[in-house]
Amino acid sequence: MPQHYPPLVIITHLLNILFMVLLGRSGLEVLAAHPKLYWSDHCPPGRQWLRLSRKEFGSDSRRPWTSQDEEESWNPVLALPGRKNLGLGRHWHFLTLQFWIATGVVYIAFAVASGYWRYLVPTSWSVFPQAVRDVGTYLTFRFPAQLPGEPFNAAQKLAYFAVVFLLAPLQIATGAAMSPAVIGRFPWYAKLFGGKQGARSLHFLGLVAFAAFTVLHTAMVILHGLPEGLAKILLGSAEADHALAVGIGLLALALIIIVQVLATVASLRSPRTAERLTGAIAGPMQRGLSRLLPSCQRYRRSDISPYHRVNGYPPTGEEYERAARRGSAGYRLVVGGLVEQPAAFSLDELRALGTQHQIVNHNCIQGWNAIAAWAGVPVARLLDVVRPLPQARYAVFYAMDDKGLTDGREGRYGYYYEAVALHLLRHDQSLLAMDMNGGPLPVEHGAPLRLRVENQLGFKMVKWVRGIELVERVDHIGRGRGGFREDQQYYANPVGI
Numbered sequence: 001m002p003q004h005y006p007p008l009v010i011i012t013h014l015l016n017i018l019f020m021v022l023l024g025r026s027g028l029e030v031l032a033a034h035p036k037l038y039w040s041d042h043c044p045p046g047r048q049w050l051r052l053s054r055k056e057f058g059s060d061s062r063r064p065w066t067s068q069d070e071e072e073s074w075n076p077v078l079a080l081p082g083r084k085n086l087g088l089g090r091h092w093h094f095l096t097l098q099f100w101i102a103t104g105v106v107y108i109a110f111a112v113a114s115g116y117w118r119y120l121v122p123t124s125w126s127v128f129p130q131a132v133r134d135v136g137t138y139l140t141f142r143f144p145a146q147l148p149g150e151p152f153n154a155a156q157k158l159a160y161f162a163v164v165f166l167l168a169p170l171q172i173a174t175g176a177a178m179s180p181a182v183i184g185r186f187p188w189y190a191k192l193f194g195g196k197q198g199a200r201s202l203h204f205l206g207l208v209a210f211a212a213f214t215v216l217h218t219a220m221v222i223l224h225g226l227p228e229g230l231a232k233i234l235l236g237s238a239e240a241d242h243a244l245a246v247g248i249g250l251l252a253l254a255l256i257i258i259v260q261v262l263a264t265v266a267s268l269r270s271p272r273t274a275e276r277l278t279g280a281i282a283g284p285m286q287r288g289l290s291r292l293l294p295s296c297q298r299y300r301r302s303d304i305s306p307y308h309r310v311n312g313y314p315p316t317g318e319e320y321e322r323a324a325r326r327g328s329a330g331y332r333l334v335v336g337g338l339v340e341q342p343a344a345f346s347l348d349e350l351r352a353l354g355t356q357h358q359i360v361n362h363n364c365i366q367g368w369n370a371i372a373a374w375a376g377v378p379v380a381r382l383l384d385v386v387r388p389l390p391q392a393r394y395a396v397f398y399a400m401d402d403k404g405l406t407d408g409r410e411g412r413y414g415y416y417y418e419a420v421a422l423h424l425l426r427h428d429q430s431l432l433a434m435d436m437n438g439g440p441l442p443v444e445h446g447a448p449l450r451l452r453v454e455n456q457l458g459f460k461m462v463k464w465v466r467g468i469e470l471v472e473r474v475d476h477i478g479r480g481r482g483g484f485r486e487d488q489q490y491y492a493n494p495v496g497i
């Protein structure tokens with residue numbers, strides 16, 4: 001039988017606490033961006049099963065609202081980094097996720113190799129009735145006996161088994177079921193959890209279960225006698241120096257808290273630097289998923305959501321009003337930059353390139369989704385006409401909404417734009433849409449023309465497109481991060497998760 005508390009188990013346990021706290025706090029930041037949970041993939045406004053916000057918006061609301069108005073600002077003690085920083089919260093979440101999984105893999109590999117797994121995995125049915133009796137014993141304020149030759153009693157063994165082998169994998173599985181690239185490529189996968197919103201709800205309940213386990217587990221360790229416990233775990237014997245053991249324990253706790261404070265303060269004070277550092281580690285995963293998993297969604301007409309949220313207020317201002325008065329007949333899509341054949345297209349000319357129809361799931365970065373039918377011209381057809389030069393790597397989609405006018409109170413400014421890698425635009429379901437749900441594209445959803453890239457998050461799908469520029473690099477455009485939301489909200493580009 002292996003040693004009861006091998007050093008590797010202790011080290012991975014401490015790292016696990018650190019990463020779980022980072023994951024939990026950054027997860028709350030993500031939740032704050034849309035603090036509502038549903039069981040239905042239509043996210044019907046007002047029909048959530050949980051709302052962690054006082055603000056109420058209904059589908060019949062009389063004043064115009066967009067999904068960004070639903071976002072909440074949560075306290076930086078609770079959320080990482082707090083104060084409406086969805087972009088950075090996501091970077092922290094995906095960065096930590098990789099370290100957390102790596103720690104888990106090391107732990108499991110060690111448990112299997114050393115035989116330690118026998119302490120965690122019930123190998124006989126008798127553990128179950130014994131665990132029930134153990135809980136009864138706990139309820140009479142006594143401690144149940146350990147299993148013979150093992151460090152835990154039956155109730156502990158089952159609880160630890162459930163956390164390591166059920167709860168942790170469930171969190172990973174439901175997390176993946178929220179990725180637009182994963183569910184764009186494998187729509188059946190989200191359905192395993194009752195859709196993306198089912199996965200999102202379960203992911204939140206998983207967090208609650210982790211938190212409940214942590215509170216109970218810590219309370220038990222303290223009740224069992226913290227100094228002896230720590231001496232046994234950290235120094236190998238209950239008789240070892242208690243003061244030393246408690247000292248080491250406090251040091252570990254202090255380190256965990258210091259990391260939280262540093263991560264939070266750095267993110268709030270120097271968001272651009274924090275974005276560059278965390279994004280460097282979280283980015284490859286986003287890029288890989290975006291590249292490898294093109295969307296092939298085929299929902300049915302009956303799947304179309306009765307209500308499709310809007311994000312981004314429609315353009316205002318003189319220039320737009322003048323254009324709107326001319327109507328779609330006067331509209332020209334200008335395509336230029338690194339192309340052999342710069343051109344301007346009317347909507348009819350675009351239609352003449354050949355249209356395509358798709359019923360797909362729209363995933364907003366904030367957390368809501370909705371299913372709609374879109375029709376328009378595949379971007380690949382347009383690229384075939386203008387013929388990008390070999391050095392062109394991105395297409396930049398420029399929009400007509402000046403955020404200083406439409407979203408100014410959030411401190412945002414400049415025209416909306418997004419750069420999308422050319423290889424993503426060549427995917428089958430990358431579309432310049434002119435129709436939605438069988439009718440002309442409504443103004444709030446991007447009339448006369450909006451982009452659809454179905455394995456990405458919603459913010460890449462520029463509405464009210466007025467021009468496209470092909471470029472090799474994006475660092476000279478806006479603040480140089482590849483899009484309005486990347487520049488001003490620290491989102492990632494591309495976004496496969």
Ligand SMILES: Nc1nc2c(c(=O)[nH]1)N[C@H]1C(S)=C(S)[C@@H](COP(=O)(O)O)O[C@H]1N2
Nearest residue numbers: 310311312364399416445458459461462463
């Ligand atoms: N021009 C422009 N395009 C935009 C936005 C915007 O604010 N301006 N918001 C984006 C975001 S964050 C999302 S989720 C989708 C929302 O599309 P919808 O309003 O049709 O639901 O549009 C994207 N395209």
Ligand SMILES: [Mo]
Nearest residue numbers: 364365458459
């Ligand atoms: Mo969004």
